[in-house]
Structures are given as structure tokens and as C-alpha cells.
Amino acid sequence: MTEFVATSTLLTPRPTEGSKDTTMIVNMGPQHPSTHGVLRLVVEIDGETVLKVVPDIGYLHTGIEKTCEAKFYQQVVPMTDRIDYLSPMSNNLCYCLAVEKLLEIEIPQRAQWIRVLLNELTRLNSHLVWLGTHAMDIGALTVFLYTFREREEILRIFEHVSGQRMMTSYFRVGGLALEPPLDLFDRIQKFLNILPERIDEYQNLLMGNPIWIHRIKGIGYLSAADAIALGVTGPPLRASGVDWDLRRDMPYSGYEKFQFKVPTSTEGDVWARYMVRVEEMRESVKICQQALDGMPEGDIKADAPKVVLPDREKMKTQMESLIYHFKIVTEGFPVPAGEVYQAIESPRGEMGYYVVSDGTAKPYRVHMRNPTFATLQALQTMCAGRLIADVVAVIGSIDIVLGEIDR
Amino acid sequence: MNATPSKDAVLEAHAQNQAISSLLSSLPGSIQDAKFDRNELTLTIDKDQIRTACEVVRAAGYNMLVDVTCVDWYPSEPRFQVxxxxLSHSLKERLRLAAMVDSIDTSVxxxxxxxxxxxxxxxxxxxxxxxxxHGHPNLRRIMMPDEWEGHPLRKDYPVEGYR
Structure with missing residues (x-):
């Protein structure tokens, strides 16, 4: 792996540090349309050249970590959707895996495979939104309409399986909320059949557009060493040439049983991040296909009556299940004391949940390690010395979601 | 419940771990406590030596800092666990370092x-x-407004805030 030398030039500077009379400070955001939410950038420019980019975040801070400490373990699951509203299933999965690690319970294989399937659909969903909005930021408006057409179908699949389009909360500690509807897999299969040619369609739309290519090639360069030093993960890290994917290198939830390639690039610019993400979408289609083809039969909930809610039918007919149901709903379930850190490869990079338990039914501390919070620190390195118009392209390329940055 | 293995037992069981071996050889006495729980290794480091300890584990192959956070163990002392x-890309391993900070001198x-x-x-x-x-180049508030009073994630800060 690449070695790096930590230099203070990588640090995001103070907004007013070293300002000169000849420069100008421009406020981008919080309502700027290309900032994907409420990111405010204090940009110091000399003519058209960017000298400093200082992100000012916190406009969406809702204190989710504090709220989690006042909830039962199972009540935290809906909170995790709201952190990163473009990839709810990844958040659900990461939190559930962390608590399951604390409880040391085994998840049935069918539940694991459905989790993988829905997670890859989440990745497709997130990348489709990214592709549409990123292209729109730079001026290629048409792609947006096409990607949202496919995204709509994914959201309908989510609605079909969980009852909600965006805030799914479908995974539970110990398995899944419900057995998926009967025609779900057929519906996903139909969607997977059309998606690869639709991805070709997006690429044809964009790759034949010389203005678009000119605006992203060679822009926002980040070297592998700087990316590691700045905590960059996910597609931007792979676009800088580091071959690292948690799904392959530190597998979780049964990912070790799937075959897929990890696309990388050595160019390290916005173009490379675009190529890596598009290739990732194709690989996600393959993973979904493998999950559908080899979907095992069996339970969708772990055999842990003190943690997992019993089936509705059993709850109404068996005394024991009724008692467990009552106790879990009213008192929660105690989790053995300890601390765990569980990380997964979310669409944006390494998402990690650090859960500390003190042995009670409420988490003592839940910390979310969100990928774009760290990636935002690389903005200064990627933008300094470039034109101000490139800042928009670079922000788009790191795929920020302010909900997960601010929490 | 099984008794928690002592620090020396954990260090002995993981003697081949690169972080432990290099910390023991270059910074003897810096490890205050060691835990191996649910396949995760936690080393509690003397808070005055945390920066050097980080340099040592980085040289030992743990090349990427993934996360820094804190746990408030109010009212016990030392109160804060930073x-x-x-993460090590080459070893495919994670390591958790912890530094205990008391409430009289809340700095590290x-x-x-x-x-x-x-x-x-x-x-x-x-x-x-x-x-x-200490030595942070730009220690300003990041989530809360600059004029905010108090630190919300402390355990003695009410969930609904002060009214």
C-alpha cells in the first residue's frame, strides 16, 4: 500500500487565514443548487482561480446520535434511515450488523441474501441519483430524466417490499421485518433485465458530449497518498488507485459468497470517479442477479426469541410468544455490555457504526462514521488552484449527502 | 459471565499482532489496558503518549485513520474515552485505540x-x-452554531436541551 507523508498543506485552512486585499471571498450555499442540500462553502478566489475552499457544515445537524441514546435498540433503526436518505438500506444493515455483533446472534442465510440483494439495489438507487444530479450540475440536463426513470422503479420495489419508498426500515436486529412479497423477485428480475442497456444509454448520452468530458477530465485530482491521509473512502478512493472494497476485503452479511470485480482507476480525477461508479453499477447488477439465482429457502429471522419479535400468528395463539412480544415492545431487549465497530461499504464509502452498550436496553452511545464527512476534507486539496466552476464538478464527484455529514 | 482476561493475558495472546509488538518495543508502558472482545482489539493508551502511539501504529502498517469519537462515562472518572x-489496508485488520481523559483537564x-x-x-x-x-490547527465548533453554550453529547446535557 502507498505510503504518505502527512503535511499541513492537506488541512482545511481557516476561512480568514492569510487573506490578501486582491482576493475575493464568495459564499456558495447554503442554498446553492449544486451543493445537494445545505452545504455552505466559503471560497476565496483570485480572479477565477480558487485559493481556498472551506466547508461550513452543520445546517442539518439534528442530534441523531443524542436521540439514539434515549431509544431502545430496535427504535434506533428508523433513525438510521434519516441519516443518509439516499441509501436507507445500507444504514439499516450497518446498524443491525453492529447490534447483532454485540448480541452475538447468527442470521439465517435467506435473510442475509435478501439483505445483500436490497443493499445492491440501494447502491444502484444512490448511484442513479448521483449520476443524474452530477451531470445536471455540469449542464448535461437530459441524463437526469433518464436516471430518475429507473430510480422510480427501484423506489417502487422498495415500497413493495417495505411499504415505504425512501425511509424503508425493513431490516431488523435479528433479520428482516417481514417475508418479502411473492412477486418481489420477479419484479427485481424484470428490472435487472433492462438495467444494463439503460446504463449503456446513459453512457452514450454523456460520452458523446464533448463539453461534459472537457469539464470532468483532469479536474479535481487526488493522489492515492492524499486520499488515504484525508480519510477518503469508497469510489473516490478507488478512483485514486487504491484497490480496497470492504465487500471483498472484509466481507460481511455473506458477501464472501458473491463473485464481483472491484473497479479501480489510477487517474484520480472527476472522470475516474464517474467511470468507477458506472462500473460499480454494472457489478451491482451482477451481484443482484447472483442473489436472485441462488436465493436460499428458510427463515428470515434469527432464532432468538428474546430479541426478535415473534410472528403475528404465533403471538396471537401462543402464550409464550405473547409474553416475549410484550416484553420486547415495552422494555426492549438488554444487550451485553461491550463496544463494537461495524463497517460496511455504502454507496459513498466506508460507513461504520460504533455502538457502546452498558448492558441495558438502550444504547449507551451510537456513533456513525459517515463516508462523505471525511471526504469533504479533501475538497481543499482537490479544488485549490483550479477554476471556480470546477468546484461544482468536484462536489458532485464526491457524492455528498448532507444528512449523513451533519447527522 | 466469564471473567474478563487481564491486560497481560490479552497482550500475550496477541503477541504476534504488529501494533502490539511495535508499541511494546518502542513505547513500553504506554499500553494501560488491552481488551479483545467480539474479535475487536482495543488498546487503552496513556493519553500523553497518544500522538506517538499513533505514529508507531502507522509505521506498523495501520495506514488509515477511519474515525475519531468519544464516549462520556459520566459520572465515573476518568470521564471521557476518546x-x-x-484500519490497515495491507493486514486487513482494524485496531481501536482509546485514551482516557479526566474531567479536570479535558484535553489530549x-x-x-x-x-x-x-x-x-x-x-x-x-x-x-x-x-x-492540543496542537489542533483549527479547533472551532463544527456542528453547533459558534455561539452555542454547552456540549450536547455529554451525558449531563438533557436530551431536550436546556429550557
């Missing part, structure tokens, strides 16, 4: 000279927990 999650050395990515994380810990980081 937690560092470090910043590790931004070792990993620049600690910048935002340490600002977040300062903002939400009120733990100061």
Missing part, C-alpha cells in the same frame, strides 16, 4: 500531525463533548 478507529494531544483526516473528527469531538485537542 476512541480512534484505525491532537493527532492531526499524524493523520490530517483527524481534523474534522477532532472538531466534532470538541464541539459535542468539549474535549480539547
Amino acid at each position: 476512541t480512534y478507529h484505525i 494531544d491532537s493527532i492531526t500531525p499524524v493523520w490530517p483526516s483527524a481534523n474534522f473528527y477532532e472538531r466534532e469531538v470538541w464541539d459535542l463533548f468539549g474535549v480539547r485537542f
Whole structure:
């Protein structure tokens, strides 16, 4: 792996540090349309050249970590959707895996495979939104309409399986909320059949557009060493040439049983991040296909009556299940004391949940390690010395979601 | 419940671990406690030596700082546990370092000279927990407004806020 030398030039500077009379400070955001939410950038420019980019975040801070400490373990699951509203299933999965690690319970294989399937659909969903909005930021408006057409179908699949389009909360500690509807897999299969040619369609739309290519090639360069030093993960890290994917290198939830390639690039610019993400979408289609083809039969909930809610039918007919149901709903379930850190490869990079338990039914501390919070620190390195118009392209390329940055 | 293995037993069982062996050889006495729980290794480091310890584990192959956060163990002392999650790409291993900070002197050395990515994380810990980081280049609030009073993630801060 690449070695790096930590230099203070990588640090995001103070907004007013070293300002000169000849420069100008421009406020981008919080309502700027290309900032994907409420990111405010204090940009110091000399003519058209960017000298400093200082992100000012916190406009969406809702204190989710504090709220989690006042909830039962199972009540935290809906909170995790709201952190990163473009990839709810990844958040659900990461939190559930962390608590399951604390409880040391085994998840049935069918539940694991459905989790993988829905997670890859989440990745497709997130990348489709990214592709549409990123292209729109730079001026290629048409792609947006096409990607949202496919995204709509994914959201309908989510609605079909969980009852909600965006805030799914479908995974539970110990398995899944419900057995998926009967025609779900057929519906996903139909969607997977059309998606690869639709991805070709997006690429044809964009790759034949010389203005678009000119605006992203060679822009926002980040070297592998700087990316590691700045905590960059996910597609931007792979676009800088580091071959690292948690799904392959530190597998979780049964990912070790799937075959897929990890696309990388050595160019390290916005173009490379675009190529890596598009290739990732194709690989996600393959993973979904493998999950559908080899979907095992069996339970969708772990055999842990003190943690997992019993089936509705059993709850109404068996005394024991009724008692467990009552106790879990009213008192929660105690989790053995300890601390765990569980990380997964979310669409944006390494998402990690650090859960500390003190042995009670409420988490003592839940910390979310969100990928774009760290990636935002690389903005200064990627933008300094470039034109101000490139800042928009670079922000788009790191795929920020302010909900997960601010929490 | 099984009795928790002692520090020496954990260090002995993981003697081949590169972080432990290099910490023991270059910074003897820096490890205050060691835990191996649910396949995760936690080393509690003397808080005055945390920056050097980070340099040592980085040299031992743990090349990427993933996360810095804090746990408030109010009302017990030392009150704050600053937690560092470090990842090694080559060993495919994670390591958790912890530094205990008491409530009389709530400060610890910043590790931004070792990993620049600690910048935002340490600002977040300062903002939400009120733990100061010596040598941090820009220790300002990051989530809360600049004029905010108090540190919301402390356990003695009410969930609904002060009214």
C-alpha cells in the first residue's frame, strides 16, 4: 500500500487565514443548487482561480446520535434511515450488523441474501441519483430524466417490499421485518433485465458530449497518498488507485459468497470517479442477479426469541410468544455490555457504526462514521488552484449527502 | 459471565499482532489496558503518549485513520474515552485505540500531525463533548452554531436541551 507523508498543506485552512486585499471571498450555499442540500462553502478566489475552499457544515445537524441514546435498540433503526436518505438500506444493515455483533446472534442465510440483494439495489438507487444530479450540475440536463426513470422503479420495489419508498426500515436486529412479497423477485428480475442497456444509454448520452468530458477530465485530482491521509473512502478512493472494497476485503452479511470485480482507476480525477461508479453499477447488477439465482429457502429471522419479535400468528395463539412480544415492545431487549465497530461499504464509502452498550436496553452511545464527512476534507486539496466552476464538478464527484455529514 | 482476561493475558495472546509488538518495543508502558472482545482489539493508551502511539501504529502498517469519537462515562472518572478507529489496508485488520481523559483537564494531544483526516473528527469531538485537542490547527465548533453554550453529547446535557 502507498505510503504518505502527512503535511499541513492537506488541512482545511481557516476561512480568514492569510487573506490578501486582491482576493475575493464568495459564499456558495447554503442554498446553492449544486451543493445537494445545505452545504455552505466559503471560497476565496483570485480572479477565477480558487485559493481556498472551506466547508461550513452543520445546517442539518439534528442530534441523531443524542436521540439514539434515549431509544431502545430496535427504535434506533428508523433513525438510521434519516441519516443518509439516499441509501436507507445500507444504514439499516450497518446498524443491525453492529447490534447483532454485540448480541452475538447468527442470521439465517435467506435473510442475509435478501439483505445483500436490497443493499445492491440501494447502491444502484444512490448511484442513479448521483449520476443524474452530477451531470445536471455540469449542464448535461437530459441524463437526469433518464436516471430518475429507473430510480422510480427501484423506489417502487422498495415500497413493495417495505411499504415505504425512501425511509424503508425493513431490516431488523435479528433479520428482516417481514417475508418479502411473492412477486418481489420477479419484479427485481424484470428490472435487472433492462438495467444494463439503460446504463449503456446513459453512457452514450454523456460520452458523446464533448463539453461534459472537457469539464470532468483532469479536474479535481487526488493522489492515492492524499486520499488515504484525508480519510477518503469508497469510489473516490478507488478512483485514486487504491484497490480496497470492504465487500471483498472484509466481507460481511455473506458477501464472501458473491463473485464481483472491484473497479479501480489510477487517474484520480472527476472522470475516474464517474467511470468507477458506472462500473460499480454494472457489478451491482451482477451481484443482484447472483442473489436472485441462488436465493436460499428458510427463515428470515434469527432464532432468538428474546430479541426478535415473534410472528403475528404465533403471538396471537401462543402464550409464550405473547409474553416475549410484550416484553420486547415495552422494555426492549438488554444487550451485553461491550463496544463494537461495524463497517460496511455504502454507496459513498466506508460507513461504520460504533455502538457502546452498558448492558441495558438502550444504547449507551451510537456513533456513525459517515463516508462523505471525511471526504469533504479533501475538497481543499482537490479544488485549490483550479477554476471556480470546477468546484461544482468536484462536489458532485464526491457524492455528498448532507444528512449523513451533519447527522 | 466469564471473567474478563487481564491486560497481560490479552497482550500475550496477541503477541504476534504488529501494533502490539511495535508499541511494546518502542513505547513500553504506554499500553494501560488491552481488551479483545467480539474479535475487536482495543488498546487503552496513556493519553500523553497518544500522538506517538499513533505514529508507531502507522509505521506498523495501520495506514488509515477511519474515525475519531468519544464516549462520556459520566459520572465515573476518568470521564471521557476518546476512541480512534484505525484500519490497515495491507493486514486487513482494524485496531481501536482509546485514551482516557479526566474531567479536570479535558484535553489530549491532537493527532492531526499524524493523520490530517483527524481534523474534522477532532472538531466534532470538541464541539459535542468539549474535549480539547492540543496542537489542533483549527479547533472551532463544527456542528453547533459558534455561539452555542454547552456540549450536547455529554451525558449531563438533557436530551431536550436546556429550557
